[in-house]
Amino acid sequence: MATLLSVLLAGSALVSAQDFSGGSRGEDAFSWVQPVNTTILTEHGSSPAVYPSPNATGAGGWEEALQKAKEFVAQLTVDEKSYMVSGQPGPCVGNIAAIPRLGFPGLCLHDGPLAIRVADYASVFSAGVSAGASWDKALMYERGHAMGQEFKGKGAHVALQPVAGPLGRSGYAGRNWEGSAADPYLAGVFMRETILGTQDAGVQACAKHYIGNEQETQRNPVFDPNGTDTDVISAAISSNLDDRTMHELYLWPFADAARAKVASFMCSYTRINGSYGCQNSAALNGLLKTELGFQGYVMSDWGATHTGVAGIEAGQDMDMPGGLGAYGTAFAEDVPGRMPSFFGGNITLAVNNGSLAETRVDDMIIRIMTPFYALGQDKDFPTVDPSSAELNTFSPVSTWKIDWNLTGEASRDVRGDHAKLIRKHGAAGTVLLKNVNNALPLKAPKNIAIFGNDAAEPTQGQLNQVNYEYGTLAAGGGSGTGQLTYIVTPLRALQDRAASDNAKIVQYWLNNTLIADTDIDTLLIPDRPEVCIVLLKTWAEEAADRASLHVDWNGDAVVDSVASKCNNTIVVTHSSGINVLPWADHQNVTAILAAHYPGEESGHSLVDILYGDVNPSGHLPYTIALNATDYNAPPTTAINTTGVYDWQSWFDEKLEIDYRYFDAHNISVRYEFGFGLSYTCFAFSSLAAEPLAENISALPEKLDVVPGGNPALWEAVYNVSVSVSNTGPVAGHAVPQLYLGLPGSAPEGTPPRQLRGFEKVWLEVNQTRTVCFELMRRDLSFWDVVSQEWKIPEGEFTVGVGESSRKIGVEKMVEVLGGY
Numbered sequence: 137m138a139t140l141l142s143v144l145l146a147g148s149a150l151v152s153a154q155d156f157s158g159g160s161r162g163e164d165a166f167s168w169v170q171p172v173n174t175t176i177l178t179e180h181g182s183s184p185a186v187y188p189s190p191n192a193t194g195a196g197g198w199e200e201a202l203q204k205a206k207e208f209v210a211q212l213t214v215d216e217k218s219y220m221v222s223g224q225p226g227p228c229v230g231n232i233a234a235i236p237r238l239g240f241p242g243l244c245l246h247d248g249p250l251a252i253r254v255a256d257y258a259s260v261f262s263a264g265v266s267a268g269a270s271w272d273k274a275l276m277y278e279r280g281h282a283m284g285q286e287f288k289g290k291g292a293h294v295a296l297q298p299v300a301g302p303l304g305r306s307g308y309a310g311r312n313w314e315g316s317a318a319d320p321y322l323a324g325v326f327m328r329e330t331i332l333g334t335q336d337a338g339v340q341a342c343a344k345h346y347i348g349n350e351q352e353t354q355r356n357p358v359f360d361p362n363g364t365d366t367d368v369i370s371a372a373i374s375s376n377l378d379d380r381t382m383h384e385l386y387l388w389p390f391a392d393a394a395r396a397k398v399a400s401f402m403c404s405y406t407r408i409n410g411s412y413g414c415q416n417s418a419a420l421n422g423l424l425k426t427e428l429g430f431q432g433y434v435m436s437d438w439g440a441t442h443t444g445v446a447g448i449e450a451g452q453d454m455d456m457p458g459g460l461g462a463y464g465t466a467f468a469e470d471v472p473g474r475m476p477s478f479f480g481g482n483i484t485l486a487v488n489n490g491s492l493a494e495t496r497v498d499d500m501i502i503r504i505m506t507p508f509y510a511l512g513q514d515k516d517f518p519t520v521d522p523s524s525a526e527l528n529t530f531s532p533v534s535t536w537k538i539d540w541n542l543t544g545e546a547s548r549d550v551r552g553d554h555a556k557l558i559r560k561h562g563a564a565g566t567v568l569l570k571n572v573n574n575a576l577p578l579k580a581p582k583n584i585a586i587f588g589n590d591a592a593e594p595t596q597g598q599l600n601q602v603n604y605e606y607g608t609l610a611a612g613g614g615s616g617t618g619q620l621t622y623i624v625t626p627l628r629a630l631q632d633r634a635a636s637d638n639a640k641i642v643q644y645w646l647n648n649t650l651i652a653d654t655d656i657d658t659l660l661i662p663d664r665p666e667v668c669i670v671l672l673k674t675w676a677e678e679a680a681d682r683a684s685l686h687v688d689w690n691g692d693a694v695v696d697s698v699a700s701k702c703n704n705t706i707v708v709t710h711s712s713g714i715n716v717l718p719w720a721d722h723q724n725v726t727a728i729l730a731a732h733y734p735g736e737e738s739g740h741s742l743v744d745i746l747y748g749d750v751n752p753s754g755h756l757p758y759t760i761a762l763n764a765t766d767y768n769a770p771p772t773t774a775i776n777t778t779g780v781y782d783w784q785s786w787f788d789e790k791l792e793i794d795y796r797y798f799d800a801h802n803i804s805v806r807y808e809f810g811f812g813l814s815y816t817c818f819a820f821s822s823l824a825a826e827p828l829a830e831n832i833s834a835l836p837e838k839l840d841v842v843p844g845g846n847p848a849l850w851e852a853v854y855n856v857s858v859s860v861s862n863t864g865p866v867a868g869h870a871v872p873q874l875y876l877g878l879p880g881s882a883p884e885g886t887p888p889r890q891l892r893g894f895e896k897v898w899l900e901v902n903q904t905r906t907v908c909f910e911l912m913r914r915d916l917s918f919w920d921v922v923s924q925e926w927k928i929p930e931g932e933f934t935v936g937v938g939e940s941s942r943k944i945g946v947e948k949m950v951e952v953l954g955g956y
């Protein structure tokens with residue numbers, strides 16, 4: 137989604153690469169230039185052709201809804217059909233016009249992944265990265281469900297979430313925090329649970345951004361400001377990836393989304409193997425609608441449609457937000473009442489002159505209306521909250537071409553008691569990385585010193601769209617943010633808690649420059665603080681990649697300054713994701729918490745952890761390396777040539793992203809994927825592994841495809857169980873993680889170990905529980921590019937369960953194919 141940013145960027149179409157305004161820049165900046173192989177460049181457009189576009193069948197439980205959708209389509213004129221698939225400016229971020237004569241109310245589509253953004257009186261939830269760091273399936277569902285209720289209360293039929301693209305190929309990518317984890321398995325669980333939660337609340341979810349959307353830089357083409365809408369100076373970045381990498385990494389979580397019967401997919405801005413995401417027939421007709429059996433519709437990202445009939449035939453079903461793609465030209469006047477569009481009136485023309493089969497247009501609408509009926513949106517769905525119209529800066533009232541029948545109560549408060557959930561979710565997404573000298577939990581300190589520009593109130597208002605120096609960060613920027621109705625800052629929550637403990641003083645300094653440049657002994661009162669809490673932040677946003685993996689605003693120097701004088705320094709980061717922490721081994725840094733983007737209850741979530749009301753149980757959904765230069769697969773941030781198609785990103789690392797890379801090359805890291813401390817300790821024992829079927833075959837039985845693909849891939853074939861004990865002083869949540877190493881017969885490039893199961897279990901002191909993991913066929917397989925099947929390799933698998941990817945508590949070798 138572009139939304140606000142596209143408006144900001146309008147008229148500056150040539151500013152294509154990085155926006156350098158705001159933010160501090162670390163030393164590991166910005167000089168990657170991808171090698172240009174001119175032979176390959178001339179081969180742009182090398183994605184295979186997969187036609188025709190498969191019709192929806194309703195398979196997997198939507199048969200009845202599909203029938204209703206067919207009956208609906210049968211009543212439409214060609215002109216009505218064309219506008220059923222074409223967005224219009226209106227009260228929502230995306231709008232499909234009503235057809236009053238058929239009682240069809242239209243469709244309201246709204247951002248985004250942590251809140252209904254264009255809304256008043258709505259909650260700001262924790263970000264995807266926090267949900268990922270919770271490793272808690274029930275939490276992911278609960279969060280999706282609560283968000284779904286808020287979208288529905290505001291009359292939004294479609295919530296433009298959740299995100300599995302970017303997956304997190306590079307920690308620099310600007311939107312990783314909207315998604316959950318740099319691992320397809322964890323991201324897949326997040327997709328499934330969020331979708332089920334959202335759709336159980338009666339709201340359509342949208343799996344985005346499909347696919348290969350792994351960087352922001354050059355995500356859109358640069359148009360010639362002097363030319364027409366279609367004169368392109370440079371095309372969008374092309375993510376070039378091989379078939380195996382596609383299946384085992386990037387497609388994997390989207391398969392979970394299809395399996396959860398997500399209503400819609402959003403095709404990405406990015407090109408894939410040279411062909412735009414919304415007109416790539418291999419990705420849409422092939423992988424999504426054939427292999428994964430997806431039964432819903434594919435909408436474009438905002439402005440990602442660059443063609444009409446060709447995209448429709450490649451599998452795109454809806455153009456959003458409507459109008460032509462170029463930023464700033466989207467809503468120019470053409471036919472009164474309708475916008476000029478690659479879809480819209482052009483579909484009517486194409487059907488009438490025979491260049492587009494009307495049956496394909498029918499299928500587009502059947503795909504759009506089937507989830508509408510399946511989720512019961514034809515019955516008593518709330519009207520669009522009229523306040524949406526005033527808040528929508530993306531398509532303000534002045535741009536509307538048609539009347540929107542806005543009825544019903546305005547400014548509905550949809551927050552309910554969600555603050556309680558958000559407080560809990562924020563704490564659950566907080567990862568304790570270091571805790572020495574019994575620093576945490578705090579024991580009612582009476583003299584507290586607080587440092588850092590992330591501690592207190594933001595000074596730039598409540599819809600953060602530009603990185604700001606002063607104020608805590610509860611969410612990132614762009615279409616994935618939310619409109620805060622209030623924020624509990626860390627400073628406020630700490631002051632309240634200190635007051636209830638009859639503390640004597642809470643001293644604070646919020647100016648990073650001042651703290652970094654000053655001997656803090658000269659700032660503190662003579663009576664030494666018992667604890668110094670440093671609050672730092674790291675901004676990330678849509679439309680720009682991060683320039684540094686260090687904390688922002690000279691935060692490293694802030695820690696150095698405080699820790700040089702305070703022997704109990706606790707550092708808390710509010711961050712989009714990966715931060716290298718060069719001061720982590722400092723003897724005076726006694727505790728580190730990665731608090732991610734916790735949402736509106738930020739301070740409460742943090743205080744709950746700091747004071748031990750909540751025992752930390754978050755685990756990293758990515759790897760923290762020793763050094764920023766240790767990471768591979770950086771975004772492409774510049775090119776040396778000027779050819780239209782020259783922006784390329786070669787996914788040459790293949791499966792080796794994040795821990796898969798560090799493990800394959802035996803590189804030491806600071807905190808590995810899956811790492812996270814607790815105030816108690818856990819022990820793992822009695823690992824057992826048993827097949828659930830006799831004679832497991834290497835290849836799956838060929839069954840009829842349902843959403844998610846061949847159902848045989850989702851059958852549990854192996855059961856693993858392990859005993860987990862709480863051996864420490866307090867009750868808490870353990871997160872046993874199952875990592876699988878494939879046998880040596882798997883093809884070259886197979887990662888040493890991959891996450892294939894996790895659970896979150898509550899354990900009282902001294903309690904032991906047995907935890908079971910069901911491994912599905914897909915979990916034990918690699919994608920065989922020759923047979924084009926998921927295949928279980930022969931030989932010994934290594935099954936390990938532990939508390940992180942590098943702390944495997946118990947391990948066992950098993951043979952799956954006939955070896956038991």
Ligand SMILES: *[C@@H]1O[C@H](CO)[C@@H](O)[C@H](O)[C@H]1NC(C)=O
Nearest residue numbers: 169170171172173775776777
């Ligand atoms: C790109 O150009 C820069 C500056 O001329 C040069 O240093 C660099 O080697 C070039 N990179 C490639 C991949 O050609």
Ligand SMILES: *[C@@H]1O[C@H](CO)[C@@H](O)[C@H](O)[C@H]1NC(C)=O
Nearest residue numbers: 171172173174175176177179
């Ligand atoms: C460029 O790509 C071509 C085609 O894939 C390949 O044969 C050639 O070796 C590549 N050249 C370089 C310098 O990588």
Ligand SMILES: *[C@@H]1O[C@H](CO)[C@@H](O)[C@H](O)[C@H]1NC(C)=O
Nearest residue numbers: 183184377378379409418419
């Ligand atoms: C992209 O190209 C690679 C290499 O030719 C191929 O393996 C893969 O299947 C292609 N994927 C798509 C979606 O075009």
Ligand SMILES: *[C@@H]1O[C@H](CO)[C@@H](O)[C@H](O)[C@H]1NC(C)=O
Nearest residue numbers: 188189190191495496498499
């Ligand atoms: C889709 O269904 C229509 C009939 O509505 C049929 O004409 C068309 O061939 C079908 N397309 C595919 C790809 O099966």
Ligand SMILES: *[C@@H]1O[C@H](CO)[C@@H](O)[C@H](O)[C@H]1NC(C)=O
Nearest residue numbers: 234235236519541542543544
């Ligand atoms: C406007 O909305 C109201 C309430 O949903 C409905 O009763 C009415 O028929 C609608 N009018 C038109 C013209 O769609």
Ligand SMILES: *[C@@H]1O[C@H](CO)[C@@H](O)[C@H](O)[C@H]1NC(C)=O
Nearest residue numbers: 149150359360361362363369
């Ligand atoms: C657009 O036209 C203006 C005025 O003629 C000129 O200065 C500018 O360089 C042109 N821009 C491009 C990208 O051609």
Ligand SMILES: *[C@@H]1O[C@H](CO)[C@@H](O)[C@H](O)[C@H]1NC(C)=O
Nearest residue numbers: 470475476477478480481482
């Ligand atoms: C059809 O698409 C073209 C761009 O290819 C655009 O210029 C034209 O305005 C569109 N027509 C309608 C009726 O939307």
Ligand SMILES: *[C@@H]1O[C@H](CO)[C@@H](O)[C@H](O)[C@H]1NC(C)=O
Nearest residue numbers: 606646647648649650651653
């Ligand atoms: C922050 O501190 C620096 C250094 O003392 C000072 O120059 C700057 O004006 C301060 N900023 C604010 C907003 O007070």
Ligand SMILES: *[C@@H]1O[C@H](CO)[C@@H](O)[C@H](O)[C@H]1NC(C)=O
Nearest residue numbers: 699700701702703704723724
């Ligand atoms: C740790 O803090 C003490 C003050 O309590 C200070 O004297 C010492 O130099 C600090 N250590 C380091 C390595 O900065």
Ligand SMILES: *[C@@H]1O[C@H](CO)[C@@H](O)[C@H](O)[C@H]1NC(C)=O
Nearest residue numbers: 573664665666701702703704
């Ligand atoms: C930390 O500093 C305080 C006061 O400055 C002192 O009382 C305490 O002993 C120090 N602790 C350690 C472990 O050095």
Ligand SMILES: *[C@@H]1O[C@H](CO)[C@@H](O)[C@H](O)[C@H]1NC(C)=O
Nearest residue numbers: 164717718762763764765766
């Ligand atoms: C990080 O990498 C840079 C560049 O390779 C190097 O100069 C620096 O010493 C490294 N730092 C650490 C802590 O390894």
Ligand SMILES: *[C@@H]1O[C@H](CO)[C@@H](O)[C@H](O)[C@H]1NC(C)=O
Nearest residue numbers: 862863864865900901902903
């Ligand atoms: C846990 O077990 C230890 C060792 O047997 C025992 O000393 C302790 O009292 C037990 N704690 C609880 C809360 O049961």
